[in-house]
């Protein structure tokens with residue numbers, strides 16, 4: 272069988288393009304081919320293939336290979352070697368067991384408990400800027416918004432949000448492409464968070480609260496429970512997977528709506544459109560544009576072989592504009608009766624565990640923004656993070672608004 276590397280494939284550029292160019296490039300390559308070559312390996316671009324690759328257990332999450340992807344050699348530090356692998360990079364029975372145990376703690380009802388706190392956080396962030404009628408939304412709202420919510424969700428005291436923010440910054444260095452240098456900072460942040468969560472777990476075992484950590488402590492399936500190191504790993508996964516994603520998605524949402532006064536007026540007139548608007552904005556401009564898999568064995572798919580070790584990007588953003596699935600994929604449509612099968616939360620066994628929480632956070636923030644801003648528009652150019660960033664959105668979003 273032909274190896275994927277013997278095919279004459281179009282090349283998907285990832286560097287030196289701005290946000291819109293990168294999206295257009297992916298869409299135009301997708302119009303001619305279901306698969307393209309990238310710096311790392313290959314990328315699949317159509318929704319059916321993206322879903323198939325993410326649901327195929329012969330492809331594993333590439334997070335387990337992050338050291339290799341960053342060209343880091345040598346043995347892992349004792350600390351990281353002794354730790355539980357993250358749910359994000361685990362595979363097989365181990366991953367299935369964990370998802371079975373923890374999924375009941377991540378339902379829409381569990382997320383809805385925190386809507387009052389979400390409303391409070393976003394209102395407090397907006398309040399000081401209302402009189403001015405102007406705000407740089409990324410620095411003032413998007414960046415700080417998710418961390419106090421993760422504290423609340425985990426059941427940590429609200430005043431500890433600064434600690435969580437520091438640890439998140441440290442742990443996120445894992446994605447900066449400079450792993451050799453950043454390792455000590457990543458390890459220090461990860462260790463401090465684990466110590467903090469271990470102490471909180473002890474406390475919650477004695478006095479359970481109405482929070483995720485307490486729920487996870489009591490989760491049980493056929494006599495099986497999570498131990499403290501698994502609870503620490505999950506808390507770190509929630510902090511890592513649930514903060515930068517949400518803040519960038521909120522930035523993407525508002526960058527789009529600030530250029531669409533018609534859509535803003537429509538949402539203000541009919542708030543029942545909010546859940547639909549959030550789904551459509553996740554499709555239209557998602558903060559996670561792709562996720563990478565690695566072939567765990569030689570895999571045959573669509574008549575070609577992906578040799579063991581091949582890195583394959585599932586291009587969520589291209590799948591989200593697939594004309595075979597979406598009529599008028601480049602239109603932002605809050606009304607269409609078509610099912611919204613947006614891919615920004617991924618698919619398959621690693622599909623976003625926090626999707627209900629993310630939806631609640633995005634819906635609540637949009638509700639509050641619609642209540643406060645009668646009109647909103649760009650007050651200057653939007654600047655975007657480089658397209659090479661795994662989790663991506665505006666780096667600055669200056670807005671002018673009239674108060675409702």
Ligand code: HEM
Nearest residue numbers: 358359512513516517520562615616617621623624625629
């Ligand atoms: C708009 C915000 C969010 C987006 C776009 C997003 C996107 C994603 C995507 C694409 C994946 C799959 C990654 C892969 O297949 O390699 C994922 C996994 C995950 N997400 Fe989210 N996420 C968001 C918010 C959250 C929140 C708020 C949480 C907090 C609980 C969270 C927790 C997780 C976890 C724990 C996983 C790993 C699941 C597993 O590997 O089994 N995410 N997310």
